[in-house]
Amino acid sequence: MKKLVNLHPSKPLRWVLGALPFILLIVLYIAASDARLAENAADKLLPSLSSIGEAIKRMAFEPNQRSGDYLLWVDTWSSLQRLFFGVSISATVALVLGVSMGALPLARAKFSPLVTAISLVPPMAILPILFIVFGLGETSKIVLIVIGITPTITREILLRVREIPDEQIIKAQTLGANSWQVIIRVILPQILPRLIDSVRLTLGSAWLFLIAAEAISATDGLGYRIFLVRRYLSMDVILPYVLWITLLAFAIDFLLRKVSFFSFPWFHTQQKGAGND
């Protein structure tokens, strides 16, 4: 018998071990739901799987009686749009700021304290300000995401640029590169995969800010719907929505990882030894 630290599960066993907690959770849920429903058939806290299925059908595959929309898809579309614009704007701004601060000492001296100060402002605390300044429309929600995650990504990018060995920057100059060429041929290509990493890590916060903004002021969106149906204790809608959001978050993360993998093979094969990403 090998020592426990040297015991690696085979591939099928790994799948089983990984799936087990999920199966356990579902079984636990069904048991608890059955028990509550047996006591009170009108209980709304832990709806049965069939009523959840009913709710999914109602939200996703039947037009809403009042508006004629397929609510789940309308909500998903609006939320993803906000998330996309928020994250794209953040990533772009952070890339420009982070790379220029990392590469140019003058830019670093000028902007670094500002970015640090802004990153310390709790974004949720200025949400009212955003609503006052940008109104209750799309802008304020996107701006909240941008304010929430840009400083984090910027600081991350700045650190990553500073991590590029000086030797490379000097070498590029001895090959005749000017400042601009150093940035676009040496720094930028090495930073892009790290930008994707950083976006993946901040997506969690982006969702948080999105749902918070939608909960407070919106007429559609996944966060809006959850907080709307909360008034009727509609756990049968809330639970699938939460699962759906989780699934979306996972899909986006997966997609970004694949994009990074195919676009920057040198980055990932280089990292292989360091850990599984």
Next chain:
Amino acid sequence: MTNNNTTSSEISSSPNTPYIEFNHLWKEYGDQVVLEQINKQVKVGEFVTIVGASGCGKTTFLNMLLGTNSPTRGSILLEQTPLADEPNASRGIVFQRYSVFPHLTVLQNVMLAKELEQSPVLARLFGKAKRQALDEAKEMIDAVGLAHAADKYPHELSGGMQQRLALAQSLIKRPQILLLDEPFGALDPGIRADMHQLVTKLCAQHKLTVFMITHDIKEAFTLGTRLWVFDKLRHDTQAPGAYGAQITYDLNIDRNRASAEQLAEHEAILADTSIASAG
């Protein structure tokens, strides 16, 4: 070697006039003197190997030649004009590590200098210009013996291959001066011998003036035409930073004689300095 026609033609000075001059070079950090009174002249095509104990200012000296560090007093003249105080295309460099770009393949790494030169905004070439650059890069890669690995990324190469790549990358730019900062320090002895041959061949071919720092005294004798020993002549135990290192020995090395023989000849001198143990 087939391409003897690729020798550098930019060098204007005749072989006997000083090419690089160090005039009263002095470097201090605060009240810590690192180097003092460096007065030397170097001619075109000389291969200067630099040895000395750790922390005696060899790297500081090389950085001043490179332009990343400037002298506190004194000057470095390149053909009678002061050396640019930032790195530029006149001086190539190979560091011990991190000299190549991890996100570019071998071919792209070598081609980079051409792209930087011909395309100031995009730093990328297309069409005919790209084919020309590719051909030139391939020739250079061939010369350092990396033809079979042209499409590999640096992390897929061994340490010796990476240093070959770093050399090819620098030499395609046709620098007049090549700076080597312990380029073979991390390599196995067998690979090191191969690299010595390669460097000797390429430097002669490109008529390069070379400054190389090394910890290996045998290497210094094998490669150099001139050997400089950096050492402190004066010590003040109360204030270790009060005096800096100088060039204590400046030996001419005859490449036609076995390096071991010359090494033995100078053993007495070298034993006197602190590098004997390091070698």
